[in-house]
Amino acid sequence: MSDQLAKLVQERVGGEPVCLFAYDLDRLTEHVRTVTESLPPRCRMFYAMKANSADRILRALAPLVAGFEVASGGELAKARVVGAEIPVIFGGPAKTPAEIEQALIQGVTRLHAESVLELHRISETATRLDRTADVLLRVNLAGPFPTATLAMAGRPTQFGISEEVLPEAVAAARTLPGLRLVGFHLHSLSNNLSAPAHLELLEHYRRTVVGWEREFGMCCEVLNVGGGIGVNYADLDDQFDWPHFARELPALVGRFPDHLREIDFECGRYLVAESGRYVVEVLDVKRNHGVDYVLVRGGTHQFRLPVSWQHSHPFTVLPVDQWPSNALRPELHNARATVVGELCTPKDVLARDVPVTRLRVGDVLVFSHAGAYGWEISHHDFLTHPHPEHVYYGDGF
Numbered sequence: 566m567s568d569q570l571a572k573l574v575q576e577r578v579g580g581e582p583v584c585l586f587a588y589d590l591d592r593l594t595e596h597v598r599t600v601t602e603s604l605p606p607r608c609r610m611f612y613a614m615k616a617n618s619a620d621r622i623l624r625a626l627a628p629l630v631a632g633f634e635v636a637s638g639g640e641l642a643k644a645r646v647v648g649a650e651i652p653v654i655f656g657g658p659a660k661t662p663a664e665i666e667q668a669l670i671q672g673v674t675r676l677h678a679e680s681v682l683e684l685h686r687i688s689e690t691a692t693r694l695d696r697t698a699d700v701l702l703r704v705n706l707a708g709p710f711p712t713a714t715l716a717m718a719g720r721p722t723q724f725g726i727s728e729e730v731l732p733e734a735v736a737a738a739r740t741l742p743g744l745r746l747v748g749f750h751l752h753s754l755s756n757n758l759s760a761p762a763h764l765e766l767l768e769h770y771r772r773t774v775v776g777w778e779r780e781f782g783m784c785c786e787v788l789n790v791g792g793g794i795g796v797n798y799a800d801l802d803d804q805f806d807w808p809h810f811a812r813e814l815p816a817l818v819g820r821f822p823d824h825l826r827e828i829d830f831e832c833g834r835y836l837v838a839e840s841g842r843y844v845v846e847v848l849d850v851k852r853n854h855g856v857d858y859v860l861v862r863g864g865t866h867q868f869r870l871p872v873s874w875q876h877s878h879p880f881t882v883l884p885v886d887q888w889p890s891n892a893l894r895p896e897l898h899n900a901r902a903t904v905v906g907e908l909c910t911p912k913d914v915l916a917r918d919v920p921v922t923r924l925r926v927g928d929v930l931v932f933s934h935a936g937a938y939g940w941e942i943s944h945h946d947f948l949t950h951p952h953p954e955h956v957y958y959g960d961g962f
């Protein structure tokens with residue numbers, strides 16, 4: 566537990582119950598710098614903004630990453646607030662004509678097209694604005710995938726262009742005015758924890774793209790291999806082996822054709838999850854039907870990730886010795902805690918059946934790896950409780 570976090574909590578004891586997201590910007594920039602500096606030539610790391618689009622996070626990341634991947638006009642606007650010149654790549658499965666226009670006017674580097682109709686829409690807008698749009702075709706791969714990645718990819722989703730339609734999409738992208746087909750986009754999985762599996766997936770992408778180049782008689786300039794590098798919430802000591810991945814990547818990249826000038830990664834979770842924590846005060850402890858419930862200020866309306874992924878989110882107990890009350894102070898000893906929030910629904914569970922040695926009302930729970938898809942994906946105003954604080958510490962440089 567960092568000193569800064571303990572200090573932050575101490576400053577708040579005795580006031581309103583603690584409920585905040587704390588972001589360690591030094592930790593964030595150190596991690597992201599390690600990642601980006603270990604990439605071989607031709608590889609570029611974009612930040613997928615949907616994981617966390619807070620302005621402070623974007624500003625800390627902007628000098629380190631190749632640019633931002635956005636998937637809405639709103640995200641594009643946030644990127645432009647951070648910097649007019651920051652390279653932005655624009656994806657998203659259902660772009661409106663207005664968003665396409667906004668993307669072209671604001672000079673995005675590339676658009677990732679998700680259907681043949683969308684190619685027509687981009688072409689129409691680009692022609693009207695007298696511009697040329699560089700596009701990647703986002704392809705929804707049919708598989709079969711290499712065995713290690715099989716469980717994570719290759720199931721039906723609404724994303725991208727089916728391989729059966731690819732010849733039609735390639736033809737449209739090459740003939741419609743205002744478009745320049747520069748390559749393909751392949752984002753097929755989420756939260757992959759295995760570096761060897763990820764390398765295997767990229768090798769699969771390489772073979773697939775080389776096959777398409779032959780089939781369509783084209784040369785790809787850019788390949789986007791998506792995000793999807795994961796965080797192991799179940800065992801914090803066993804994370805994606807980035808050093809292994811970075812060691813093996815240059816050889817793999819070396820096998821790509823020379824005319825492919827750029828391989829884009831667009832990671833979200835892996836870059837920002839670890840630097841954020843969700844910090845909440847215990848308001849009550851009670852036993853119902855043989856289960857020890859720990860009730861906190863906050864819950865899944867602020868940190869929906871555990872319900873969304875159906876997991877127990879890892880936390881540690883930050884003991885708070887002060888107890889400014891004459892009332893009894895309930896506590897658990899060597900028990901199994903189920904941590905729930907303040908919502909009037911039994912689904913508001915952050916962690917279930919977790920062994921704790923000692924946990925008192927008034928102590929603070931620190932949920933780690935809460936920086937990605939935490940606050941961002943939550944239904945903040947359900948039940949109209951006050952929002953958490955968002956505290957950023959470290960200067961991020």
Ligand SMILES: *Cc1c(COP(=O)(O)O)cnc(C)c1O
Nearest residue numbers: 613752792793794831832833834
């Ligand atoms: C969500 C998303 C990402 C980022 O995924 P992570 O799992 O956070 O790395 C990248 N690309 C696309 C197209 C996405 O939808």
